[in-house]
Amino acid sequence: MLKWYEQVRMDTGSNYVSSRIRLARNWKEYRFPGSLTADEAGEMVRRLRAGLEPFCEAAGESFTGSLLAEIPEAERLAMRERRILNAGILGRRAPVGLVLSETEDVSLVLNGDDHIRLQLISPNQHIYELWSRADALDDRLNESFAYAFDERFGYLTSFPTNVGTGMRANIVVHLPALSTGKQFQSLLQSMTRFGVTIRGVYGAGRENYGALYDVSNSKTLGLSEREILDLVVKVAAQLNSEENQVRRKSVEVHRLERVDEAFKAYGLLKYARKLSLRDALSYISQVMAGITDGIITAGEPVSLYRLYFGIQPYNLIAAARGPVDREKLDAVRADYIRRELPEIKEV
């Protein structure tokens, strides 16, 4: 079965790459993870795993459950690159549980920053569908575990930055044209007034490779889940439509240059014997833009986006199933891309 990121389609004329919902929840019976002893944490993770049946049944997928300590380090780091784990919990000594669906679109982190972190990811923009699914799955969890909740503060979380709905909604958009404009940084700045945070996915600020930008809600308290979604969707839609305008115009006026750019990037990806992460991200982004704009095509539906994950250092290392010399990583990356890159033609 294809992973969610293998199903991302960028040939539909929109620049939406992925959507994600995260819910932070705590079980009333235990203190928050930061103040649990190792024994208590171990007991809690065991009990949480024992009560997940209604949840797994409702999700309708097969899940793998494990403790982070049981997963090889390279795979843990690769999971971080695939947005399953965050940096904070990788270093935790206390037992942390991970329950992951086969397509990696639904996951639970147990005893991370909070007792339960439910995460749902989907290809492209389906955030409202994701929320209805997350909402229902949250109820199934709640059936087994009574939540720490306060009438005024809402769902209680370890960090005051998550209290209230406990929800973070993200939409990732691909903005290769907009992000090269002079006004881009001030555009991002002006968007933050609406209560959203916009971050470059690979690299920060002006140093962003691959032109992916992540829009998420900055606040979790005082807005309903629906209002949070509307906000994130509105800002992402604005960015998408501005990007589309610039790109449509560039295709109209400079079609040959755009086709040339896409093929040069494709040629490098196809023939290079060493590729740094930065370069690879930029070239994949240019090819992806050409496909979205309908000036080049792979013939059949493909997910170029999966390469964004595949070329990350630990995903290359984890896939190699053997030791990889750090200095040879650029060569391993170029090999991987040559294997995985589809044939591209002009439209």
Added chain:
Amino acid sequence: MLCEKCKIREATIQYTEVVNGNREEHHFCAQCAREMDFGQVSALFDGEFTFGKIISALLGEEGQADEPAFTQIVCPNCGTSYQQFVDESRFGCADCYEVFDLLIRDSIQKLQGSETHKGKHPKYSTKMIPESLTRDLPGASKRAAEQEETGTKPETGRAAELNELRVSLRQAIRDEEFELAAQYRDRIRELEKEDADA
């Protein structure tokens, strides 16, 4: 861009000043920024830039964190002190929200732009998981028994006194009666210690 003060290091901090409606932008490196006086936001330049630091700065702004009475408040359930919370921006348990209630309300308002939850409420507020699933765990059955004792059944003896003391502690903090609060806290600790030893 180079820092406009030392003109040596790269500027990483953009400082925007608005005086009488005139906007002025400055660019400094972290080291110079730390040496300059930006009031409460200076804390942001110490080390890593995190949300945690922001809330610490906001809390510090109230000038209360240094007062011994405030820093001594300790959550009776998890032992997190107010000072610890300010340092780490992290609650130790659900009770912390109530214990530190008045101290944090303004900060949460500043951080989140609101202090009242709107949106989903939990569908189930009691335990629905069949006891048989977790009963075999030694810690679990003890906990369940404890819960029953403090929850549904009428309370007796030490448990009742502990609960009463916790309520009084919260009330004392609300009324800013910190000396009284400290006495309650000490008594709670005593009782809990006896419980643990028993």
